[in-house]
Amino acid sequence: MRAVAILLFSMALISCSPQFRPGGDRTAVPALKADNLVTADQVSLPVRHWSAKDGQATAILIALHGFNDYSLAFAHPASWWAEAGLTVYAYDQRGFGQAPHIGLWSSTRTMTEDLDDALSVIGRRHPDVPIYLLGSSMGAAVILSALGDRQTKAARSRIAGVVLVGPAVWGPTTMNPLYRYMLWMGAHTMPANHLTGEGLRIKPSDNVPMLRALGRDPLVIKSTRVDTLYGLVQLMGTALENAPHVAYPVLVLGAADDQLIPGHAHQELLKALKTDRTEAIYPEGFHMLLRDLQAKTVWKDILSWVNDKKAPLPSGLGHKINLQQATVR
Secondary structure, three states, rough: HHHHHHHHHHHHHHHOOOOOOOOOOOOOEEEEEEEEOOOOOOOEEEEEEEOOHHHOOOOEEEEEEEOOHHHHHHHHHHHHHOOOEOOOEEEEEOOOOOOOOOOOOOOOHHHHHHHHHHHHHHHHHHHOOEEEEEEEEEEHHHHHHHHHHOOHHHHHHEEEEEEEEOOOOOHHOOOOOHHHHHHHHHHHHHOOEOOOOOOOOOOOOHHHHHHHHHHHHEEEEEEOHHHHHHHHHHHHHHHHHHHHHOOOOEEEEOOOOOOOOOOOHHHHOOOOOOOOOEEEEEEOOOOOOOOOOOHHHHHHHHOOOOOOOHHHHOEEEEEEEOOOOOOOO
16 A cells, blocks of 8 residues: 555656756757747747847847846946947746747756857857846856856857846755745646745845836746746756856856845855956845846946956956956856
8 A cells, every 4th residue: 555655656756747848959050030049849939139239339238038028128227338338138938028928937958058059149140249138136047057068059258247236046955955845846846836925025126116107017027836946946946056157258247136036046146156256245236236226236247347357346346356366258
């Protein structure tokens, strides 16, 4: 009877395993259309594009949004950067915004391969302009996971630097074991259950009008499947694990009052990085640094670093770490 019970329990877990939607075979050549990135597995991801003023870009930013958000998150900073001479691209990652399988997790590999596709096609469109990757929260985790996997990708040779804003690195190794167990159990017994975060009293930003606008935006996901949250945690774990292998100049921006990513997880990332970098913590910042009330301070720091990595950040908050052994691939 014990063996039968174990068998039945195992079958129940299998039948309730996380329902991910990974990408297919990448046999086609990715393409960039007017408002879509067509990936190598022929999936269309919506793209937003802000061209540099007068069409003369000094650098290209490929921006990856955070969890449950989408590419419109970069509208205000991207417009401001465009006026200052940068061209910005942002796409809806799978499962978010208007991309396929809304609310469902794809996989870490799928998300990193989508980034490589975007880098490839945007690099072809701008062959002589340096390219920077910018990730907000989950987007930063995708970038770390992609660039730290040590695969040889020709398109990555175009990368001039990486900007990580409130990087989501609260993976399994930095998480309370009880939380980790509860999440695993939830993802394997009731994966389709939705969580809203209501009652947690988490303050992601001090910009209340912006938060209210997000609440009215139908493309911003308001409740999250348990297995999607589980997938996010696995991505964050991969990001932290791969961080030591990232070999590009990095700007890491954190918030003193980040109520979503614990400070100890952010510190683990800083210790893991083994490349030249500039670090800054904004004393009055929240997790959504690019949309906080002091957001323009962050925008100016990013623009300054992209234009000159050796110059002090305009905010005066930057701390530079120079490692002589670090090389740029």
